Amino acid sequence: MNIVVLVKLVPDLVEELTIDTSGVALDTAWLRLIINEFDDHAIEQGILLKEGGGGVVTVVAPDIEGVDDVLFTAAAKGADRLIKIKGDFAGVNNHALARAFSAVVKELQPDLVLTGVQANNDLDGSVGPLLAGCLEMPYVGYISGVSLSEGKSKIRKEYPGGLIAEMDVTLPAVLGIQAAEQPPRYVAVSKVRQMMKTSTIEERTASGLDMAGGPTISRMFQTEAGQRATMLTGSPDEVATKLVGIFKELGVL
Amino acid sequence: MNQDIYVVIEHLRGQVAEISFVMLAGAHELAKGLGGNVVAVLLGHKAQALAGNPSAGAGQYLAADKVLSLDHPALADFTSDAYQKVLTDLISKDQPRAVLFGSTSIGTDLASTLSIKLGLPMVSSCRSFSTDGKFISQICGGKIMAEGDLPGPTALVTMVPGGYKAEQGQSAQSPAVTEIEVPALESLRVTLASYIEPESGDVDIAKEPLLVSVGRGIQNQDNIVLAEELAQALGGAVSGSRPVIDQGWLATSRLVGKSGKSVKPKVYLAMGISGAPEHVEGITNSDTIIAINTDPAAPIFGVAKYGSEIDLFDLIEILTEKVKQSKGG
Numbered sequence: 001m002n003i004v005v006l007v008k009l010v011p012d013l014v015e016e017l018t019i020d021t022s023g024v025a026l027d028t029a030w031l032r033l034i035i036n037e038f039d040d041h042a043i044e045q046g047i048l049l050k051e052g053g054g055g056v057v058t059v060v061a062p063d064i065e066g067v068d069d070v071l072f073t074a075a076a077k078g079a080d081r082l083i084k085i086k087g088d089f090a091g092v093n094n095h096a097l098a099r100a101f102s103a104v105v106k107e108l109q110p111d112l113v114l115t116g117v118q119a120n121n122d123l124d125g126s127v128g129p130l131l132a133g134c135l136e137m138p139y140v141g142y143i144s145g146v147s148l149s150e151g152k153s154k155i156r157k158e159y160p161g162g163l164i165a166e167m168d169v170t171l172p173a174v175l176g177i178q179a180a181e182q183p184p185r186y187v188a189v190s191k192v193r194q195m196m197k198t199s200t201i202e203e204r205t206a207s208g209l210d211m212a213g214g215p216t217i218s219r220m221f222q223t224e225a226g227q228r229a230t231m232l233t234g235s236p237d238e239v240a241t242k243l244v245g246i247f248k249e250l251g252v253l
Numbered sequence: 254m255n256q257d258i259y260v261v262i263e264h265l266r267g268q269v270a271e272i273s274f275v276m277l278a279g280a281h282e283l284a285k286g287l288g289g290n291v292v293a294v295l296l297g298h299k300a301q302a303l304a305g306n307p308s309a310g311a312g313q314y315l316a317a318d319k320v321l322s323l324d325h326p327a328l329a330d331f332t333s334d335a336y337q338k339v340l341t342d343l344i345s346k347d348q349p350r351a352v353l354f355g356s357t358s359i360g361t362d363l364a365s366t367l368s369i370k371l372g373l374p375m376v377s378s379c380r381s382f383s384t385d386g387k388f389i390s391q392i393c394g395g396k397i398m399a400e401g402d403l404p405g406p407t408a409l410v411t412m413v414p415g416g417y418k419a420e421q422g423q424s425a426q427s428p429a430v431t432e433i434e435v436p437a438l439e440s441l442r443v444t445l446a447s448y449i450e451p452e453s454g455d456v457d458i459a460k461e462p463l464l465v466s467v468g469r470g471i472q473n474q475d476n477i478v479l480a481e482e483l484a485q486a487l488g489g490a491v492s493g494s495r496p497v498i499d500q501g502w503l504a505t506s507r508l509v510g511k512s513g514k515s516v517k518p519k520v521y522l523a524m525g526i527s528g529a530p531e532h533v534e535g536i537t538n539s540d541t542i543i544a545i546n547t548d549p550a551a552p553i554f555g556v557a558k559y560g561s562e563i564d565l566f567d568l569i570e571i572l573t574e575k576v577k578q579s580k581g582g
Contacts, residue, residue: 026393123390124368124375124376125364125375126365140443141358158512160265160512163266163449164451165445165449166449169442179498182501216402217399222397229560230558240572244572253580
């Protein structure tokens, strides 16, 4: 089974986000980029499928600062091939990214393409279903389980309230992973360093980045909620006392 | 090409999803400025009744100028391949000004692929529209808003809840239903095998009067016990946000939010939860939300009545102790 996992890097939301002077984009100077957490689940799901039924897992990512670490970490987890796509990806939308991915995926001829169901900075759709459109493959997202047999995949798709739909999807297909069947495995930094020495990152070049299909942003701003919580301050002891008072007032204590 | 706003009605096992009404409300806002009609698009099999009486309650008809019904046995349950074929056909024939989808397990399977197939622009995570045709989308876990003109000629839009109330998309008047011919649906690549019912779980968090809910900030599984002790002292249960469930620290039955349960406790105590829109969606019916988070910019403070930026680990054991004392005395 030839499995390709597509990975994108997104702003780390734990860090403070600021808008740049253009007023229409995030300030990238201080932006810390990390792997999209759903893509991390897609890598895990790919490796689980390989461990269960054999095959090759290729992880593909655009060449953005931090990408080498992401790819070597995937190798340390069990990915077989690493590919980064060269190009000026700064400020590029998902339509352009999906088109760049599609050229590489066509070359790799996979049975299955996995990617995260969404990313925190998606503004023009998600990479998975956009790519499926480019490749004319079927797409199903919100997936938390995949099994493979005889040219078909059986997937578990999540609906609200914990309802699951089991669906049969003809391969090749693109699947949007919500959660791998196991939490993404931990790898020691030493193992990642080891991979830096022993594995190689192949390179491909994106032939032009076509952003057609995404919206034009005229204003970006931070949400400063008009209605804000009444903030409780003081020592832990004081905050706890205030909370107990609130619990009593609300009749739960 | 016309100025109509199409809304793809989402329904699951005979129930219209709440996001459908939210989208209809948004469509009316948009149509006000553009002058078009609000058109509900209903794909299904023998599902026309949903247009008439979706929630089996009075005055809850789809608030649409008309309903287009596309009926076929292969549309009885949602599958992306069949839905896409039908919508490709409909959108390219009718060329409405916009088509609204839920930013959900159903809508996100459709909109992006249609954008590529039809060569039409798309906007995701839209929370609201202005009457002059602007969209406002919510990204970066609810921390950033992005605004722009609705792209043309036909904009495909996925919508998140929060901008409109479901009641705004309901009407006391039953809309007219028009049957539309469905293209051949053969050699479908995605088919439904079965539904698996949710695990019943130990407790039903939707019925608990008080929830101590933990997010990424709880850091590891060993710390869950701290939340359990607090919940026990308060006479409630522990629930969690997506990262906690995906790590396997709590059972899926304890998941609050878009892919989990909507809860309505008297008190929802969110500890180390940032308040991403997917989570907030499941807690808006709580009587009082109290949020503990060290990040002053956490969106959870926008929906909470009380908050504190104190480190949850500095607080939680002292709080449990004080709750116990208060009950004892």
